[in-house]
Amino acid sequence: QKDLSPFTEEIIHTVNKQYATGNPRMLLLVLRSILDVAAHAKVKEIDQQTIEKGVEFAREKLKDAQSERIKQILTPKMRDILEIIIGEKEGGPVIGTALADELGMDQGNLSRYLNQMAALNFLNKHRDGRIVSYEIKPELRLIFAEELGLTQDKQAEKNEEE
Structure with a gap:
């Protein structure tokens, strides 16, 4: 059993599937953001809330960079x-x-x-x-999950409509 703390294999698998879409670079970026959030909040164990805050943090960082790139290019x-x-x-x-x-x-x-x-x-x-x-x-x-209607609130709305 490898020590992946503060992550578990399950958390890494979930983050990879739900947020990084199997892209290794994205997975590392999101996990790094989750670690930053956890360290800042002095959290010892990663839970769903920490994951969501980390994903949001990653999204903001990427969005700023990509929005700038989109404007320039x-x-x-x-x-x-x-x-x-x-x-x-x-x-x-x-x-x-x-x-x-x-x-x-x-x-x-x-x-x-x-x-x-x-x-x-x-x-x-x-x-x-x-x-x-x-x-x-x-x-x-x-990055553009909000605009794509892929955020948790939009998913919840979609599920309620069904």
Whole structure:
């Protein structure tokens, strides 16, 4: 049995599955933020509340950095497209042709924007024959969880509606 304190294997597994989406870099970042929160609060054992505060802390740090990066790197048109993918499409996957119709954009132009955003590491690109779909990167999913309706309160609302 490895000593992972103050974490347990179960906590690491939960954080990896729910928040880091299997991305090792994200897992380390979130665990580090949970440790920071635990140390600051002088908590000896990590509980659900500490995890949630740590995730929120990680999200804020990442969001500041990514928001800055988005402002610096993406053109206003790319930001609009990303906003639609995040705000209206829950992060994707979206199919280029369908999105072009919805946005009233030329498909070639939209494809160029989507490919540039994939190259800049904002989107993942999947090709299935002639159909190309895009979705936001898992780390952006964590950062923009609120906008994507993935936060705990939104999940609770969704569950109540069902």
